[in-house]
Amino acid sequence: MKKIFKIATLAVMASGIVYAGGDLVKEGAKIFKTKKIGNCIACHAANGVKLDGPGSLGPKLQGLSAWPEKALYDKVYNPYTTNPISAMPAFGKNGVLDDHQIKAVVAFLKTIK
Amino acid sequence: MKKILLASVLGLSIASAGLVEDAAKLDVKKVCDVKANGAAKVLAVAKKFNPEAIKLGVEFKRLGIRNKLYVKAVEEAVKAKKKEVVIKYKAKKKDKVKKFPLDYAAWRTCTFAVRALQLHKEADKTWRLAVPGDGYKF
Amino acid sequence: MKKKIIASLLLGSFALLNANGFSKQADKDRKALQAYFEKKFADRKNASTYFPYSTKDELDNNFKWGIKGDEFRLGSYAFDKGGRAQHDEMMDMPPFEDNIDNGKELYEKTPGMKKCFPDPTIAGDYPKYVKGKGVVTLSDAVVSCAKANKLKGWKLTKGKTADLEAYFANASKEKGKRVNVVIDSKEAAAAYERGKKEYYTQRGYLQLSCATCHVQGAGQRVRNEKLSPLFGHTTHFPVYRLKWQGLGTLERRIKGCNKNQGETPHKPGSTWTKELIYFMGYMSNGLPVDGPDIRK
Numbered sequence: 138m139k140k141i142f143k144i145a146t147l148a149v150m151a152s153g154i155v156y157a158g159g160d161l162v163k164e165g166a167k168i169f170k171t172k173k174i175g176n177c178i179a180c181h182a183a184n185g186v187k188l189d190g191p192g193s194l195g196p197k198l199q200g201l202s203a204w205p206e207k208a209l210y211d212k213v214y215n216p217y218t219t220n221p222i223s224a225m226p227a228f229g230k231n232g233v234l235d236d237h238q239i240k241a242v243v244a245f246l247k248t249i250k
Numbered sequence: 251m252k253k254i255l256l257a258s259v260l261g262l263s264i265a266s267a268g269l270v271e272d273a274a275k276l277d278v279k280k281v282c283d284v285k286a287n288g289a290a291k292v293l294a295v296a297k298k299f300n301p302e303a304i305k306l307g308v309e310f311k312r313l314g315i316r317n318k319l320y321v322k323a324v325e326e327a328v329k330a331k332k333k334e335v336v337i338k339y340k341a342k343k344k345d346k347v348k349k350f351p352l353d354y355a356a357w358r359t360c361t362f363a364v365r366a367l368q369l370h371k372e373a374d375k376t377w378r379l380a381v382p383g384d385g386y387k388f
Numbered sequence: 389m390k391k392k393i394i395a396s397l398l399l400g401s402f403a404l405l406n407a408n409g410f411s412k413q414a415d416k417d418r419k420a421l422q423a424y425f426e427k428k429f430a431d432r433k434n435a436s437t438y439f440p441y442s443t444k445d446e447l448d449n450n451f452k453w454g455i456k457g458d459e460f461r462l463g464s465y466a467f468d469k470g471g472r473a474q475h476d477e478m479m480d481m482p483p484f485e486d487n488i489d490n491g492k493e494l495y496e497k498t499p500g501m502k503k504c505f506p507d508p509t510i511a512g513d514y515p516k517y518v519k520g521k522g523v524v525t526l527s528d529a530v531v532s533c534a535k536a537n538k539l540k541g542w543k544l545t546k547g548k549t550a551d552l553e554a555y556f557a558n559a560s561k562e563k564g565k566r567v568n569v570v571i572d573s574k575e576a577a578a579a580y581e582r583g584k585k586e587y588y589t590q591r592g593y594l595q596l597s598c599a600t601c602h603v604q605g606a607g608q609r610v611r612n613e614k615l616s617p618l619f620g621h622t623t624h625f626p627v628y629r630l631k632w633q634g635l636g637t638l639e640r641r642i643k644g645c646n647k648n649q650g651e652t653p654h655k656p657g658s659t660w661t662k663e664l665i666y667f668m669g670y671m672s673n674g675l676p677v678d679g680p681d682i683r684k
Contacts, residue, residue, distance in 0.1 A: 310593045372590075377597065383420025
């Protein structure tokens with residue numbers, strides 16, 4: 138049984154069919170944790186996520202699974218809604234993360250309870 | 251001679267103010283949208299505004315690559331009809347190369363150029379909010 | 389207790405000495421800045437206001453509270469217990485001792501240096517505003533002196549300049565000197581105001597101002613590193629940074645910070661950098677000269 142499963146998985150991977158959901162979350166997690174990409178870990182801890190030394194400039198993220206995706210997207214795209222001197226950069230508006238990258242981050246954020 | 255000098259300085263600063271004001275009016279998401287406008291048009295926006303950003307000392311630079319180099323690389327790729335840009339830059343005294351898909355680089359260079367000028371204007375109005383004893387209440 | 393009273397009297401008297409008309413706004417700014425930081429780091433009770441996202445564990449166990457006046461010369465080590473312990477351990481055998489020795493030799497043997505700086509205990513007096521020239525930082529003054537004597541290889545950021553500054557700072561510290569930046573003209577006040585504006589202006593694709601991290605953000609953490617406060621910032625330069633494995637001037641550090649904001653950094657010798665340092669220097673007026681020092 139295990140052998141068949143392995144062959145099937147390889148076949149799926151080889152054909153390029155990828156479960157967009159799972160991979161997008163993975164990509165988003167990478168963006169979150171990597172200094173040279175999103176580097177969200179510089180300021181944010183996240184509930185239930187094992188992070189190596191998250192910063193405290195921003196709140197510990199929790200309950201985000203309940204947020205609408207658009208709200209999460211907008212926040213990452215441009216958080217300067219109420220506080221013009223907020224410490225959180227406008228990752229989308231200022232050209233750091235493109236549309237796809239933000240969607241990936243949102244997919245990851247949606248897994249945070 | 252002095253009058254000519256004064257006039258040209260005044261002219262240049264009006265031109266500066268003009269470019270900042272032009273950038274301020276733009277919706278950066280729309281103007282730098284490569285799918286909607288094409289890489290060439292988006293590049294033109296970057297070429298228009300980035301020199302001004304450099305002059306004002308507000309040009310964006312990310313991970314060793316200043317926006318001027320993004321502009322150059324996108325321009326080369328558009329001319330050569332390539333789908334990938336190659337940026338040569340120096341970091342920590344070493345020669346480096348970074349590659350990006352054309353669409354990504356074009357979006358970024360345009361966004362960086364426009365936002366640098368927009369931020370320059372916006373920050374002019376908001377900086378006092380951070381000063382203790384001035385706009386910052388504690 | 390006695391030391392604290394004397395220290396605050398000294399700080400106060402420095403404020404008075406400098407209180408000519410031209411420095412009125414700068415004195416006001418400095419006072420407000422000190423008041424802000426002393427309030428921020430006064431008491432664990434206020435932590436939810438100033439450190440809303442710090443963990444309970446770090447607030448309970450890794451913060452020293454009740455920081456006042458002179459203590460701010462230690463930067464984040466004033467309130468970061470763990471950092472302070474590491475710092476004090478390294479200060480048992482400071483890595484910059486060779487730099488001070490080299491600086492002393494440079495002072496004594498470099499042609500023209502003693503003439504430019506007859507008194508080596510002047511670290512706290514810079515930057516200065518020189519009429520017709522503008523702001524002159526200590527690094528500026530050193531490099532200009534070298535150039536005037538047709539010497540090459542003196543940079544604004546490190547090397548011989550940093551070593552010489554280490555000697556000056558150490559000599560000033562040993563003599564108990566304090567930061568004494570002066571604003572005594574309309575032009576100087578204008579330079580100060582420009583530096584101040586640049587300090588508080590958001591910049592780069594990260595849209596951070598210097599204040600985002602070093603005023604509002606001071607005491608909060610980027611990853612594991614507590615951000616240091618503006619009040620006391622310039623007192624401990626030149627700094628031996630573990631990251632550099634070497635000594636660097638204020639200009640060197642500022643260039644790195646500027647890059648971190650996401651913009652093409654201003655050159656160390658630019659008017660922008662000099663006026664920023666002028667503002668920053670004034671914000672530490674009255675504090676003890678405490679360089680050279682070690683930082684991460």
